[in-house]
Every structure is written in structure tokens, then in C-alpha cells.
Amino acid sequence: MKILGIDIGGSALKGAPVDIKTGRLLAERFRVETPEVVTPAAMAKIVAEIARHFKWRGPIGIGFPGVIHGSRILTSANLHPKFIGCDGGKLFAKATGCPVTLTNDAAAAALAEMRFGAGRGFKGKTLLLTLGTGIGSSLCYHGMVVPCEFGHLQVHGKSAEYFVSASARKRRDLSWHKWGTELGEYIRTLEQMLWPELIIIGGGVSAKSRKFFKYVKPRARMVPAKFLNEAGIVGAALSIGRHD
Ligand code: BGC
Numbered sequence: 001m002k003i004l005g006i007d008i009g010g011s012a013l014k015g016a017p018v019d020i021k022t023g024r025l026l027a028e029r030f031r032v033e034t035p036e037v038v039t040p041a042a043m044a045k046i047v048a049e050i051a052r053h054f055k056w057r058g059p060i061g062i063g064f065p066g067v068i069h070g071s072r073i074l075t076s077a078n079l080h081p082k083f084i085g086c087d088g089g090k091l092f093a094k095a096t097g098c099p100v101t102l103t104n105d106a107a108a109a110a111l112a113e114m115r116f117g118a119g120r121g122f123k124g125k126t127l128l129l130t131l132g133t134g135i136g137s138s139l140c141y142h143g144m145v146v147p148c149e150f151g152h153l154q155v156h157g158k159s160a161e162y163f164v165s166a167s168a169r170k171r172r173d174l175s176w177h178k179w180g181t182e183l184g185e186y187i188r189t190l191e192q193m194l195w196p197e198l199i200i201i202g203g204g205v206s207a208k209s210r211k212f213f214k215y216v217k218p219r220a221r222m223v224p225a226k227f228l229n230e231a232g233i234v235g236a237a238l239s240i241g242r243h244d
Contacts (some may be wrong), residue, residue, distance in 0.1 A: 077134055
């Protein structure tokens with residue numbers, strides 16, 4: 001079965017049709033930069049442009065960087081505040097004319113990694129973190145994926161993602177060593193509460209795991225996401241029918 005997966009991110013929207021039996025992209029992904037200030041209406045136009053690019057007329061799964069209850073968006077830490085309270089499922093379905101399932105972006109990434117990627121076949125407690133503009137998080141256990149918001153763990157009165165997301169490394173101009181060490185402190189704090197057996201690191205920076213994994217020193221086994229930055233697209237497609 002083919003589903004159009006779209007990953008809405010702080011820096012870009014990416015989409016591609018996905019074969020949900022194999023987790024493979026069926027066409028080259030289409031990427032549109034996220035404009036600096038983008039209202040829900042403007043975002044809906046970009047989502048419609050992606051659907052048009054693939055001449056799409058079927059179900060669409062969308063990963064969104066915020067808390068989703070049902071199809072409603074409850075938080076928007078790195079996008080326009082107007083998304084808060086908006087029924088994203090309805091908005092994007094109206095814009096594309098297609099049925100839409102909306103899910104948290106990190107939950108989408110976790111669905112892809114646990115089904116086809118770095119966590120394939122593993123049933124034990126797994127923490128997936130996506131390091132990008134923010135920090136996305138999900139807990140996985142015996143095939144269940146639970147969206148979480150560990151990026152907003154409070155550190156010095158701010159969300160942890162403000163200090164240790166991938167974009168924070170660039171903004172703070174940190175070396176891999178310094179950033180990896182701070183990321184390690186954050187991850188060990190999470191481990192203290194969650195005790196995962198496996199930690200999967202996703203987001204664009206996971207392609208550079210050799211540069212910083214050695215400084216993190218978690219208790220659990222830690223691996224880069226297999227889909228690297230594409231987990232969001234594949235997982236968004238897999239989320240069809242799911243309700244967060
Ligand atoms: C949001 C999460 C999202 C993460 C990664 C955070 O700021 O609150 O919902 O998963 O960023 O995009």
C-alpha cells in the first residue's frame with residue numbers, strides 16, 4: 001500500500017510516497033524550505049504543493065513538531081503560535097482534498113525505526129530522540145510507540161532543547177566535544193528516570209554520529225537511526241489510522 005508521508009520540520013517540509021509494507025520511498029523526496037514565519041494557512045499551501053508535486057489522490061500521513069491529541073495541535077515550540085489549538089488534521093485534509101492522519105514527528109520517526117530501522121525486532125524499552133531544530137522524543141516498548149516531550153525537560157529555567165538540540169550546537173557555536181558532553185548529561189538525566197535498554201538518535205545530525213557519540217557515554221546501548229533524516233517521512237506514512 002502506498003501512502004504519502006510528509007514531515008513538517010522547523011527548517012523544511014519533506015514528502016515522498018512510501019510503500020508501507022517495506023518502508024521504502026517510492027520516489028525521490030520533495031523538499032520545501034520552511035519560511036521563517038509561516039502561519040497554519042501558509043503551511044497548508046506548502047503541504048498542498050507537496051501533494052500536487054506527486055499528483056497525490058490518496059491517504060496522507062503527516063508528522064508535526066508538537067503535541068497532537070486526536071488531530072488537534074496543542075503545542076508549537078518552534079513554529080508559529082497560531083498552530084496552537086488548530087485542528088491540523090482538518091486543515092491539511094481541506095488543503096489537499098485527501099484524508100490526513102496527523103501525528104507527532106518523533107512518534108512518526110519511532111514507528112519507522114522500530115518497524116524497519118535501528119530498533120527492528122527489538123521489544124525492550126527504547127528511547128528515540130530526534131535532534132534537529134528541537135528535540136523530539138518517544139518511548140517504545142513491545143511494539144507500542146508513545147510520543148513524549150522530553151525536549152522540554154527544564155534546565156536552567158529553559159527547555160533542554162534550547163541547549164542541546166542540533167540547532168543549539170550551531171547557535172552556540174559549540175565543538176562536537178562540548179556539545180556531545182552536554183548532550184550526554186541530558187541523556188543520562190533521562191536515563192535516570194526511564195532506564196531504556198536502547199537509545200536511537202535520529203535527526204539530520206545522526207549522520208554525523210562518529211563525531212559526537214564518543215562524548216555522550218550513556219548507560220544504554222546507543223545507535224544512530226537507520227533512516228537518518230528520512231524516518232519522519234516513512235513514519236508519517238506508517239502512522240495512517242493511528243490516533244495520538
Ligand atoms: C516539540 C516536539 C517535537 C520536537 C522535534 C519539540 O519542540 O515540542 O513535539 O517532537 O520539537 O520536532
